[in-house]
Amino acid sequence: MAIETQNARKYRLTVSCPDKVGIVAAVTQFFASHNGWISEAHQFADTENCQFFMRYEVLADSLPFSLDELKAKFAPLGDEFDMQWQITDSAQRKRIVLMVSKEAHALSDLLYRWRSGEMNIDIPCVISNHDVLRSYVEWHGIPFVHVPVDMSNKEPHFQAVKEQIAAAEADAIVLAKYMQIIPEELCELYPSRIINIHHSFLPSFIGARPYHQAAERGVKQIGATCHYVTSELDAGPIIEQDVHRVTHHNTTADMVRLGKDVEKAVLSRGLRYHIEDRVLVRGNKTVVFA
Amino acid sequence: MAIETQNARKYRLTVSCPDKVGIVAAVTQFFASHNGWISEAHQFADTENCQFFMRYEVLADSLPFSLDELKAKFAPLGDEFDMQWQITDSAQRKRIVLMVSKEAHALSDLLYRWRSGEMNIDIPCVISNHDVLRSYVEWHGIPFVHVPVDMSNKEPHFQAVKEQIAAAEADAIVLAKYMQIIPEELCELYPSRIINIHHSFLPSFIGARPYHQAAERGVKQIGATCHYVTSELDAGPIIEQDVHRVTHHNTTADMVRLGKDVEKAVLSRGLRYHIEDRVLVRGNKTVVFA
Amino acid sequence: MAIETQNARKYRLTVSCPDKVGIVAAVTQFFASHNGWISEAHQFADTENCQFFMRYEVLADSLPFSLDELKAKFAPLGDEFDMQWQITDSAQRKRIVLMVSKEAHALSDLLYRWRSGEMNIDIPCVISNHDVLRSYVEWHGIPFVHVPVDMSNKEPHFQAVKEQIAAAEADAIVLAKYMQIIPEELCELYPSRIINIHHSFLPSFIGARPYHQAAERGVKQIGATCHYVTSELDAGPIIEQDVHRVTHHNTTADMVRLGKDVEKAVLSRGLRYHIEDRVLVRGNKTVVFA
Amino acid sequence: MAIETQNARKYRLTVSCPDKVGIVAAVTQFFASHNGWISEAHQFADTENCQFFMRYEVLADSLPFSLDELKAKFAPLGDEFDMQWQITDSAQRKRIVLMVSKEAHALSDLLYRWRSGEMNIDIPCVISNHDVLRSYVEWHGIPFVHVPVDMSNKEPHFQAVKEQIAAAEADAIVLAKYMQIIPEELCELYPSRIINIHHSFLPSFIGARPYHQAAERGVKQIGATCHYVTSELDAGPIIEQDVHRVTHHNTTADMVRLGKDVEKAVLSRGLRYHIEDRVLVRGNKTVVFA
Incomplete structure (x- = not known):
């Protein structure tokens, strides 16, 4: 049987x-x-x-x-x-709000997995500080919410973002290359529920321009990290990591390109673990029942 | 606490x-x-x-x-x-008989793990159809048993091997590049207890000279497989597999060399799983609680 | 400088x-x-x-x-x-015709790389034996050509396909999960210019339903292969291969899902090598100057 | 032909x-x-x-x-x-002095490669600050030089080491888990000729007890790095790196054990590149013509 x-x-x-x-x-x-x-x-x-x-x-x-x-x-x-x-x-699909900036690789990968039924979630909306990816998102029948950010005063932006997330009744938020630092207040509102990809093999190359840092240091593998966001930058519990080999032939631009594939991979795996309730946080670490 | x-x-x-x-x-x-x-x-x-x-x-x-x-x-x-x-x-260390031919890479790797305490086994003896590795084995204080094989009549060889294994009260036998086909009778005497490495990513390149077959086919990764021996050649339950990237620069000789590292890796992992009772056989497949 | x-x-x-x-x-x-x-x-x-x-x-x-x-x-x-x-x-972008069936993972991945400028090609059209992916392709502004296939007589289908490819002035054809065997005549018309992904680590599991074969054999890694199509099924020169680890937890359905990620990866890498003229065929093997 | x-x-x-x-x-x-x-x-x-x-x-x-x-x-x-x-x-085999402490995994791996003819070097001697590995080294017919270190004054130790290296007419020195920081003077005497393995994926976890740091941070892969030693600790040009997946099941002790396999792998690959003159240093990075 x-x-x-x-x-x-x-x-x-x-x-x-x-x-x-x-x-x-x-x-x-x-x-x-x-x-x-x-x-x-x-x-x-x-x-x-x-x-x-x-x-x-x-x-x-x-x-x-x-x-x-x-x-x-x-x-x-x-x-x-x-x-x-x-x-x-399992029949109650989690509501996942995606946040993006201009880069489409992680978004595009997640939307494929969503529309093919591989990733069992609802996406109430995609929020972005730019209007670049609107058409692509809307083709999927998903609302696209443009919330511009004033770089000299980000508070109104995050206030609006917070309201949009609340209105979307989000179970979790995925920062699919959103490229803005999430303020502490928002982090604390969604503990272990904001998922980010950092484009390095953390804890290497914390902060800005990690591929440039990696190229400068001459590493032989570049990586990416999917982690929960906490108020300490790039220091939250790691859900998933992976790497890709590079050689002297690879320029920084190549590393950015190759890194995107690793970013997509760790984000989609990490998100899958999250939506299936496979990730348990213990202190600043995770137990992942994959 | x-x-x-x-x-x-x-x-x-x-x-x-x-x-x-x-x-x-x-x-x-x-x-x-x-x-x-x-x-x-x-x-x-x-x-x-x-x-x-x-x-x-x-x-x-x-x-x-x-x-x-x-x-x-x-x-x-x-x-x-x-x-x-x-x-x-766990306090009753398993008795593992190693069988080798002339090549030392797998033997050398296992003996390091044994003498460093990393691999928690007893090795009552090493059996070989050649006398080549005697000195190395004996330096470790392990008896080396040379059982020559007459290629025109292998039966006496395998009779002697069977007796040695029995005398050693072996819990399991590891074919660490033994390079002879185990007769059906011996296979059935030790079901799921004879561990072999095949130097290909099974089921590719079954049989002899797999690296030559791989070079001929132009594959971009070579592999190795740790599996339980059954009476059907290279078809027993797979315990562990891994691969290594190759390019056009790699000659067949390179593949043999690179492949040895994969062979060692999958054998030591597979043996560790076995001695810790992590491998359960279901039909021709395994459940490995790693 | x-x-x-x-x-x-x-x-x-x-x-x-x-x-x-x-x-x-x-x-x-x-x-x-x-x-x-x-x-x-x-x-x-x-x-x-x-x-x-x-x-x-x-x-x-x-x-x-x-x-x-x-x-x-x-x-x-x-x-x-x-x-x-x-x-x-390098300024003359190659014209790549994509052929698909119903599955979108490889197509979706390639179209992202194309529209983001990462994959430096022109796509004159996408040809399919099904009408399923039309809307997605057309959103990209790429013509979608539906050429139905009569399973009892495939000749008219392939005649039409041949004409479409000719009309598109294709430099190469990518079978992005097209799932039909290419007739010998078409193979010979485009030697080393029809790129396929096979969903196994060739030469393992040639032919149909390779993931089912892999699940049956109990392998510990599944793979995918990007190769040039020749008249001998799944036997053409291999351009790129990769694997992904699986365990007993993974059902055949999981293998299909995980395998898709490997398929996308090897196809996009293989295609990049091809369009940058990095693949030289020697007999049934390739030299890839990656 | x-x-x-x-x-x-x-x-x-x-x-x-x-x-x-x-x-x-x-x-x-x-x-x-x-x-x-x-x-x-x-x-x-x-x-x-x-x-x-x-x-x-x-x-x-x-x-x-x-x-x-x-x-x-x-x-x-x-x-x-x-x-x-x-x-x-290529006929002039390089003279490689190995330096070890108490741990045998890297030494054992290199000596296997040497005695099997896979690693084409001469080993004039093995220098150690402990006498633990003498018997194993001497079985290979290689002189073992015990140079004790007085932790309150390391200068005499390094003076003696320097003399031994000079007497051995070493082309290069391999720190196969030597576990002492090389003084600046010695670094400068052998630029791009002292090869070390660091037991982390540099630049992560510089300094002491990297596996404990890695366990603390909850990383999902551990790594090791083969690099040339410079006077700046763990910051010299990287020759080779690799990683191994870990999960929450792996204790720090497991990470140490798994890490040793990565250490051996990157060291033997890095040393092979070095002895075949495949590594060219450019600033603090390397070009490796592998």
Whole structure:
């Protein structure tokens, strides 16, 4: 008998709590007692910090509960083990606001994945400080919101951005080459929910013009990093990284071009992990149940 | 509080059984009821075949059982869920017989990992059809057994090899460039316990002189494959694979040289997975809980 | 003094000839005598076959010749050394016809690279046996030509395709997931000018449904191959290959998804090499001066 | 006709000079006029700095000159084009002194490559500040020189090291996990001739305990860097770099173990480039004609 689970509706439980004996037993006993069919399961014990992490997918139809009922039933267990926990429903697509500037490589890649059904999200709007990518976005039937930025006073821009994000009821924001530093207030409003790509293999080459820095240092591989934005620039928890080999033949312009492919790759992988609730933050690091 | 688990003694449970509700609940409840501290846990539901796989590490000192007592206690659970299961003790180092021919790269790599303590095995002996590597092996204090092969009648060779392996009480055999086809009888005596490296990215270039085949075909990456030996040549379950980029500059001799590095890498990774009981065979494929 | 060459107009000379003393001396002496500034140079001596390959880029403005004059001047040298040679002008963008079926990942990737100016080509049209991707292509201002195929008699389809390609004055054709076998006649009309991606790490998994074959075999990496089409299926000269790691967690559907990223990568790299005249075919292999 | 060049004796010319028209023409004309057979050739024009680099291999037996005669003949050309140049003879194996501390992974890898004939060098001695690796080195028939270091006054140690290196008539020194900072005086005595591995993807994690820094930062790939030592710590020209993927499952101890494999790989590749005269230094960067 084959179980069709690939496209089945699932409840996704993620847990972070102090490690102790009996956590998994209690959680799996809970599901088993309601005949819940576990289709995917990951656990991780961070023994250095004695912290426990888990992510379970349970076939929604195997349980006799709505999402809210399930949460209510699970809550006592969460209390008992002092868990930070959440349960999501795979059928509720996350609402992801994209923010871009002028460069289209990351946007173009994400929109392909979205329209082909590969990336299971809703995109309520694309926000940009430039009007350059409007037509491309609108061809996809996605609203394009141009919020110009006054470089001498960025506050009105970010105030408007904040309102747009709120109006879009965004679950998360993706900075797909947005190229502006997010103010602290906005960072704190969406903790572990603003996803950025930095165009270097962090922590190398923090800040501006990383490919120029990389060319200057003569590195033999360039990289890119997908991370959650925190108020400290380029220092948030890393979700995904990758690299591409370069040689002396590659000019800085080549590095920019080659780097874009790495940027797209790590961003799409990182976003996929995020929307499937595979990323658990622990301090300034992540557990990614890929 | 940090739990020191990296070097602690563990019991390792691996399970393969038909998937159904309640397996993990039952297993974890079993451990929790005896206060067993789970330090690592992996599960996988093969939904296409409705088969379930798991691997748990439990701190040995957290349980009030010897290995044999633990097995006896666990057995009813195994029966209940129709499990193929085993429990091993990390303190019981596996006995790995190495078989080599004349080439030293894989042997040299494994012996370094062994003598540095990185690869937690006992090597009762190295068996070879040539006497070339004796001195190097013996410097390590490991017995070197030269079993010549008569190419017109290999049977006595393999009879002697079989006896040596039996005398060595080998848990597994590693063909570290042994370059002879293992007879069916020996394959069946050690199912999923004879580990080979094939010097190609299987299933490309099965059989002899794969680098010459690769050069002939003009591939842009060469690879190597670590797999369990079965009676069908180069067709056993794959444990690990990797590749290395080549260009037109690389001659066949270069490919052989570059390929050796890939061979060493996949063999040492594959062997590590094996000795830590991370590889579960399902049909002709593997689940590797890396 | 910095020479701006990145975007400068160049003449590109490629040569394949029997190896002997004095080839490079003669060629470079030829350029030097006309004050030609060499901005990039690659050579390769295939010593196994005693064949010599070279690719030189010369700043067009440093020479007192038009392209035709340069060819006329160079021809005696070509004769003297029995060269197969060509000289192209980087300012003459190649005309690349794309052929697609229903899948958009490769098309989408190429069109991004084209519209961003990263891929320096003209796309006279996109030809498809389905009408699915029309709107997307036409948004780019590129003509979309729907040529349906009658599966019981494909000849009229390929006759029409041939005419469309001819009308488009195509320099090369890219099969960006076109999913039909090209008839021998068309292959021979465009030797080393039809570029395909095969969705496996050739020569593994030739033919249909390679990801299913790969899943069946239990490989640990999946790959893709960009190659020139010849009349022998999936056996043409390989331009570029790459792989992506997979685990037991990955279903066949995952492999298809992950494989698409590798397909896009090898196709765009292979096409870039082709349009910059970096690929020289030698028998069934390639020299790629990347 | 196949030319056997793989193992043939070659003269290797490397050149760095201001770029201008006619360099390659003059050099190749020089070789052609003496009937010199070029078996490998690389050029690179650094257009940002208008500097030209080349490396040519010429079959020694095709020229009517000894190495000294060839140098004398070539010298006027070098003067004419203001070249920094050198010509070496592939038959003169370079003398490489290895320096180690207690860790054996890089040493063990290099000694395998040396004794198998893969790495074409002489090793006059291994110098160490500890006596731990003596037996292993001496098994290879290589002198082991123990030079203890007094941590409160390192000067006598480095004085003795300097004398040992001089006595060994070393062409280059490899710091195969030597773990001591080389004093400025020694750096300057062997410019671009002291090769180090740093156990991070430089410029990330400069200085001590890079794997601990990497674990702390939560990176998803760890790396290693092979570079020439200069008086500025971990800042010399990079020869080779590579990375290995890590996940949250990997402890710092795992990173150390996995990192060793990357360290070995980049060191052996970097050293191979060096001994084959494939590395040309330009400022703080390298051109590697691999």
